Amino acid sequence: xxxxxxxxxxxxxxxxxxxxxxxxxxxxxxxxxxxxxxxxxxxxxxxxxxxxxxxxxxxxxxxxxxxxxxxxxxxxxxxxxxxxxxxxxxxxxxxxxxxxxxxxxxxxxxxxxxxxxxxxxxxxxxxxxxxxxxxxxxxxxxxxxxxxxxxxxxxxxxxxxxxxxxxxxxxxxxxxxxxxxxxxxxxxxxxxxxxxxxxxxxxxxxxxxxxxxxxxxxxxxxxxxxxxxxxxxxxxxxxxxxxxxxxxxxxxxxxxxxxxxxxxxxxxxxxxxxxxxxxxxxxxxxxxxxxxxxxxxxxxxxxxxxxxxxxxxxxxxxxxxxxxxxxxxxxxxxxxxxxxxxxxxxxxxxxxxxxxxxxxxxxxxxxxxxxxxx
Amino acid sequence: xxxxxxxxxxxxxxxxxxxxxxxxxxxxxxxxxxxxxxxxxxxxxxxxxxxxxxxxxxxxxxxxxxxxxxxxxxxxxxxxxxxxxxxxxxxxxxxxxxxxxxxxxxxxxxxxxxxxxxxxxxxxxxxxxxxxxxxxxxxxxxxxxxxxxxxxxxxxxxxxxxxxxxxxxxxxxxxxxxxxxxxxxxxxxxxxxxxxxxxxxxxxxxxxxxxxxxxxxxxxxxxxxxxxxxxxxxxxxxxxxxxxxxxxxxxxxxxxxxxxxxxxxxxxxxxxxxxxxxxxxxxxxxxxxxxxxxxxxxxxxxxxxxxxxxxxxxxxxxxxxxxxxxxxxxxxxxxxxxxxxxxxxxxxxxxxxxxxxxxxxxxxxxxxxxxxxx
Numbered sequence: 001x002x003x004x005x006x007x008x009x010x011x012x013x014x015x016x017x018x019x020x021x022x023x024x025x026x027x028x029x030x031x032x033x034x035x036x037x038x039x040x041x042x043x044x045x046x047x048x049x050x051x052x053x054x055x056x057x058x059x060x061x062x063x064x065x066x067x068x069x070x071x072x073x074x075x076x077x078x079x080x081x082x083x084x085x086x087x088x089x090x091x092x093x094x095x096x097x098x099x100x101x102x103x104x105x106x107x108x109x110x111x112x113x114x115x116x117x118x119x120x121x122x123x124x125x126x127x128x129x130x131x132x133x134x135x136x137x138x139x140x141x142x143x144x145x146x147x148x149x150x151x152x153x154x155x156x157x158x159x160x161x162x163x164x165x166x167x168x169x170x171x172x173x174x175x176x177x178x179x180x181x182x183x184x185x186x187x188x189x190x191x192x193x194x195x196x197x198x199x200x201x202x203x204x205x206x207x208x209x210x211x212x213x214x215x216x217x218x219x220x221x222x223x224x225x226x227x228x229x230x231x232x233x234x235x236x237x238x239x240x241x242x243x244x245x246x247x248x249x250x251x252x253x254x255x256x257x258x259x260x261x262x263x264x265x266x267x268x269x270x271x272x273x274x275x276x277x278x279x280x281x282x283x284x285x286x287x288x289x290x291x292x293x294x295x296x297x298x299x300x301x302x303x304x305x306x307x308x309x310x311x312x313x314x315x316x317x318x319x320x321x322x323x324x325x326x327x328x329x330x331x332x333x334x335x336x337x338x339x340x341x342x343x344x345x346x347x348x349x350x351x352x353x354x355x356x357x358x359x360x361x362x363x364x365x366x367x368x369x370x371x372x373x374x
Numbered sequence: 375x376x377x378x379x380x381x382x383x384x385x386x387x388x389x390x391x392x393x394x395x396x397x398x399x400x401x402x403x404x405x406x407x408x409x410x411x412x413x414x415x416x417x418x419x420x421x422x423x424x425x426x427x428x429x430x431x432x433x434x435x436x437x438x439x440x441x442x443x444x445x446x447x448x449x450x451x452x453x454x455x456x457x458x459x460x461x462x463x464x465x466x467x468x469x470x471x472x473x474x475x476x477x478x479x480x481x482x483x484x485x486x487x488x489x490x491x492x493x494x495x496x497x498x499x500x501x502x503x504x505x506x507x508x509x510x511x512x513x514x515x516x517x518x519x520x521x522x523x524x525x526x527x528x529x530x531x532x533x534x535x536x537x538x539x540x541x542x543x544x545x546x547x548x549x550x551x552x553x554x555x556x557x558x559x560x561x562x563x564x565x566x567x568x569x570x571x572x573x574x575x576x577x578x579x580x581x582x583x584x585x586x587x588x589x590x591x592x593x594x595x596x597x598x599x600x601x602x603x604x605x606x607x608x609x610x611x612x613x614x615x616x617x618x619x620x621x622x623x624x625x626x627x628x629x630x631x632x633x634x635x636x637x638x639x640x641x642x643x644x645x646x647x648x649x650x651x652x653x654x655x656x657x658x659x660x661x662x663x664x665x666x667x668x669x670x671x672x673x674x675x676x677x678x679x680x681x682x683x684x685x686x687x688x689x690x691x692x693x694x695x696x697x698x699x700x701x702x703x704x705x706x707x708x709x710x711x712x713x714x715x716x717x718x719x720x721x722x723x724x725x726x727x728x729x730x731x732x733x734x735x736x737x738x739x740x741x742x743x744x745x746x747x748x
Contacts, residue, residue: 048589051681052687071677074587074716094678095696117423118494121511139665213448215422303445304468307425314425322469342448 004026006238007152009082012044015145016064016086022074022141024060029109031058031138032102032126036120036144037311040239043087045079047072053098053122056087057105065090065105067098097128106130113138143316147308148330154354156240157309157332160197161363162194164234164242168366171233175374177225181205181218182194188233197235197242201313204232204245211247211344214303214338225251228374229346230338234313241313243334244364245350248371260297261347261370267291268349268368269337271305271319275353275360281323288337289321297339300346306334309352331355332363380496381526383456384630386418389519390438390460396515398434403483405432405512406476406500408492411685411731412516416614417461419453421446427472427496430461439464439479441472473503480504487512490739510726516681517652517690518744521682522704528728530614531683533562534571535726535737538608538616540567542740545607549748551599551624555579555592569618571609575687578606578619586623586720588677599625603747604712608687615687617708618738619724622745634671635721635744641665642723642742644681645693645709649727649734655697661710663695671713680708683726705729 019042023031033039033056035047042064063086068076070091090105092098099122106112112130114123116139117306127135137371149157166271170191176184188203206216208227216230223229227250234243249257273287285305292301304320307313309332317325319333336350351364393416397405407413407430409421417440421428424445437460442450444465451458464479466472473496482488486504488497490513501509523531544565550558562577580590582601590604597603601624608617623631645662659679673713678694681687683706691699693707710724725738 051692069677071588075589075591078587079591093676094694114494114498116493116495119490120488120492120494120497121490121513123494123497124488124511137498139495209659213452214445215449217449217453274687302467303443318425320468 007044012042012083013086015042016058018145019058019141020060022144023058023113024280025144026113026141028111028113028136028138028141029060030106031115031141032056032118032352033058033115033138033142034122036115036117038115038138038146039314040309041142042145043080043083045076049075049117049119051121053102055098055122057102059107059109063088067092067101067105069094077142100124102126103129103230109133111136113141116142146310147316147334148328149310149354153310154330154332156238157242157354158363160235160237160240160242161244163192163195163197163237163247164244165364165366166195167233168231168244168246170195171231172246172248172371172373176223176229176248177221177227177374180219181207181223184223185218188231191232192235194324197237199236201235201241202233202270202311204230206230206346209343209345212340212342212344214340214346214348223250228253228257228347230346230348232348232350233302241309241311241312243309243313243350243352244366245336246366246368246371247347247349248373250373252372257345258370260295260339263292263295263297263309264337264347264349265368267337268335268351271337272351272353272360272362275327275355277329277355277357278326281319281325281327282316284319284327284335285321288335292337293338298338300341302340303338306336308333327355329355329357348363381418385418386457386459391415392519393432393515394434396518397432397487399518400487400515402485402487402510402512402515403434404480405487405489405493405515406430407432407516408496408514409492410489411689412489412512412520415516415520415685417454417457419450420477421450423491423493425495427476427526429472429476429496431476433483437462441466441475441479443468444722473499476500477503480507482701483507485510487515490516495631504575520684521690522702523706523728524704525685526705527614527684528706530612531726531728532737534609534611534614534616535618537569537571537611538566538618539738539740540569541607542618542620544569545605546620546622546745546747550597550603550622551601551748553597555581555584555595555597558597559592562605566607566609571611573610575615576607578604580604580720583717583719586714586716586718588714588720588722597624602627602631602721604720604722605656606722606724613685615683615685617683617687617724617726618740619710619722620740620745621721621723621741622747624747627744628747631719632744634669634713635664637669637671638711638721638723639742641711642725645711646727646734646736647726649701649729651703651729651731652700655691655693655701656695658693658701658709659695666711666713674713674715675711676714677712679744682707701729703729703731728739
């Protein structure tokens with residue numbers, strides 16, 4: 001369940017009105033929002049995504065309706081608080097057809113946006129029931145709002161980043177050799193919670209040759225002298241995500257590692273410095289990539305430079321070569337180039353950066369140097 | 375991430391072949407399976423559901439293909455082990471269009487089943503790219519397999535149930551009054567892990583009037599004498615779910631509570647006894663409902679009698695009035711009638727039951743009596 005954001009009812013009223021306006025701007029008659037971060041963003045509480053349909057109907061004009069299983073109604077009423085005065089709750093019983101209820105409350109809408117993570121089973125049933133309405137992605141409308149963080153959201157991202165930094169500092173002060181990846185990963189999860197996260201989301205510990213696998217799942221490998229270790233950790237605090245990566249080395253790194261890490265560090269710093277309103281997302285990616293390419297390791301940087309972050313760890317805007325969108329003040333995203341030499345070692349440096357009117361502000365503040373550990 | 379089931383490669387080969395056969399049986403040319411319990415069931419490891427498309431293409435005839443982001447390839451190859459010899463991995467780069475790759479590997483398929491929980495953004499893009507192919511739900515094909523548990527799966531469900539029972543016995547031996555719901559819920563999560571779950575899934579603690587809300591989220595309410603407390607707890611062990619509910623009462627229950635609880639207990643026991651191959655799911659629901667109806671509390675039993683359970687806490691078959699499917703040996707499901715008196719109190723009793731050739735076997739074995747606690 002998405003942690004409650006606990007913003008004021010006024011914030012949620014503004015967001016609901018913003019969603020309706022975003023729908024109008026895109027020629028949509030309504031948005032259908034099933035349980036997801038979008039749902040929690042609009043209503044302030046996280047409902048579980050289950051086989052029983054819960055669906056918020058946000059028309060471009062008119063009243064907002066929440067269609068939900070009757071057994072979820074008491075919880076929804078409690079969580080909505082005074083917002084329940086403005087959202088009509090329509091509970092359905094176990095033998096009712098909730099798709100028919102959605103059709104009824106859509107009231108003839110001809111162009112309907114579906115929440116990005118809505119389950120296929122509901123999409124396919126809605127398609128049949130709403131024919132000939134056109135079903136399109138609600139993602140662009142929702143992310144138009146969500147990708148621009150207000151001051152309160154930036155503060156929460158900052159608090160989450162500070163908590164992740166504390167956990168990163170703590171784990172890299174411990175002896176890591178002689179421990180398995182999974183043990184270190186479990187320890188990081190504890191440290192993430194101790195540092196103030198409500199939930200530990202992930203704790204990648206990729207050691208030795210595993211450090212060349214960007215999304216390695218920590219396993220039984222024992223960390224030993226001469227290992228590079230990619231640590232990519234994060235969680236959720238007050239409804240907002242943290243995500244930071246650092247690379248450690250057990251003992252003194254060989255010259256090749258130190259040199260290549262220096263290239264990576266330069267690329268990451270350059271990409272952070274390039275952040276300005278109006279600069280294309282693709283250009284931030286290109287800034288990091290050019291430096292790694294020029295050093296002859298372009299093929300080893302096998303992923304995009306970064307992803308937006310907010311209530312979700314991955315959201316708009318994506319810093320990828322194919323995204324021409326210009327950055328605007330309030331965007332928050334990771335900058336995380338990596339270099340991966342298959343079967344040998346890898347490294348990644350990741351900070352969360354907020355775009356402000358005067359450039360990028362790093363929310364993660366631990367040193368980006370290669371960390372020597374025991 | 376879904377925990378790895380760690381079955382043998384032979385099991386996964388059989389499941390992949392079964393999925394292809396289930397597709398053929400339903401006139402489908404292929405199934406598209408995105409990260410989900412279906413994905414883990416087939417491949418033996420859980421990939422994260424993310425904005426980057428990972429999609430297993432299971433044709434009715436021919437070779438299985440796994441289209442995945444390049445940065446996920448090392449992990450997939452590692453997790454698949456020898457199964458990687460039979461699944462062709464097609465990695466895509468950050469600026470590639472993975473939807474086009476899916477179309478290419480579908481090779482002109484005209485009727486395609488989509489995994490139930492596939493994200494709407496992918497469904498809508500596939501619809502556009504695969505036109506004029508017909509897109510239908512893959513759920514019936516996948517659940518035809520998954521709803522029938524083999525001996526190994528029943529053993530895992532039994533081990534998970536035993537762990538949940540241990541946690542339930544432990545928490546109801548503790549003093550509960552004077553503690554908040556959220557504190558008791560946190561304690562249950564610890565107990566679920568101590569008892570052998572890899573992950574604590576949920577720990578509903580609904581006290582006093584909150585016990586009338588079936589999916590109550592534990593809050594700051596202090597438990598006090600005279601409270602009914604619905605405890606609904608579960609987690610995951612070796613890839614399979616547990617889920618059990620018991621009702622406790624702080625001090626001696628008033629006569630009305632004891633009497634109504636007696637009706638509930640009779641209804642739950644009767645529904646368990648009614649389990650036999652060939653009996654309709656709706657009939658199990660009706661068995662419990664008739665007893666509560668006859669006592670005059672039909673309106674207070676506001677949800678279905680149960681849900682299937684396996685790798686997911688909620689899956690087929692559902693024990694609901696609208697489901698005429700007959701039970702077959704190997705089905706595993708909850709039987710969990712409840713009575714909810716809004717604003718006053720509620721109660722629920724939930725066991726996991728497996729249908730065998732000779733009737734139902736309860737996997738939860740703690741007493742179903744109303745538990746007096748301090």
